[in-house]
Amino acid sequence: EAQVTQNxxxxxxxxxxxxxxxxxxxxxxxxMSWYRQDPGLGLxxxxxxxxxxxxxxxxxxxxYKVSRKEKRNFPLIxxxxxxxxxxxxxxxSSLSADRGIIxxxxxxxxxxxxxx
Amino acid sequence: GESVGxxxxxxxxxxxxxxxxxxxxxxxxxxxxxxxxxESGKGPQFIIDIRSNMDKRQxxxxxxxxxxxxxxxxxxxxxxxxxxxxxxxxxxTQGGSEKLVFGKGTKLTVNP
Numbered sequence: 001e002a003q004v005t006q007n008x009x010x011x012x013x014x015x016x017x018x019x020x021x022x023x024x025x026x027x028x029x030x031x032m033s034w035y036r037q038d039p040g041l042g043l044x045x046x047x048x049x050x051x052x053x054x055x056x057x058x059x060x061x062x063x064y065k066v067s068r069k070e071k072r073n074f075p076l077i078x079x080x081x082x083x084x085x086x087x088x089x090x091x092x093s094s095l096s097a098d099r100g101i102i103x104x105x106x107x108x109x110x111x112x113x114x115x116x
Numbered sequence: 117g118e119s120v121g122x123x124x125x126x127x128x129x130x131x132x133x134x135x136x137x138x139x140x141x142x143x144x145x146x147x148x149x150x151x152x153x154x155e156s157g158k159g160p161q162f163i164i165d166i167r168s169n170m171d172k173r174q175x176x177x178x179x180x181x182x183x184x185x186x187x188x189x190x191x192x193x194x195x196x197x198x199x200x201x202x203x204x205x206x207x208x209t210q211g212g213s214e215k216l217v218f219g220k221g222t223k224l225t226v227n228p
Contacts, residue, residue, distance in 0.1 A: 042219060044218075090160070103165075
């Protein structure tokens with residue numbers, strides 16, 4: 001089954017304790033992206049990757065890191081989490097960004113993170 | 117700043133009626149628009165997309181209309197069903213950029 005898989009789905013952690021949210025897709029997609037979803041603010045892009053070893057900042061990259069060493073994986077790293085990073089996080093992928101226009105994005109089920 | 121937004125945060129309809137969800141955008145260079153549906157506890161799902169060289173596109177029970185003159189996008193759902201209850205987002209690639217910008221969403225509630 002074609003899917004985007006995120007782990008963990010739920011996590012409660014404390015300020016400053018490094019954590020990684022993994023994201024994996026089995027569709028051989030080139031484009032991958034991370035979003036956070038907050039009440040009243042909708043979905044905001046954190047980072048995206050056009051292909052392996054290519055990553056770029058989205059609209060809210062502060063406090064996050066990503067890597068794209070393999071095509072299928074795009075982990076989101078919070079080096080020193082803070083309470084304002086409490087949010088619902090979504091990973092998404094797309095077959096390609098043809099001429100700068102992204103096609104259909106496939107989303108994971110989300111990872112709910114709470115930072116105390 | 118430039119943004120993609122929705123006119124109403126909530127919409128309530130009767131089962132069997134048609135639903136219309138609206139979206140306004142401000143970037144005149146926007147050339148690709150997508151509608152997503154997000155059910156409770158799930159990630160957004162693609163519904164339908166439209167490019168700026170089109171005014172209308174139809175899918176199964178859904179139609180997207182694009183009015184570039186007034187920078188307005190709408191999603192029409194025919195014969196709305198309880199399973200259509202969800203939050204609907206419009207999104208825009210902001211003139212061919214690599215980023216997809218989402219509106220804040222409209223919550224559709226279908227009453228039996």
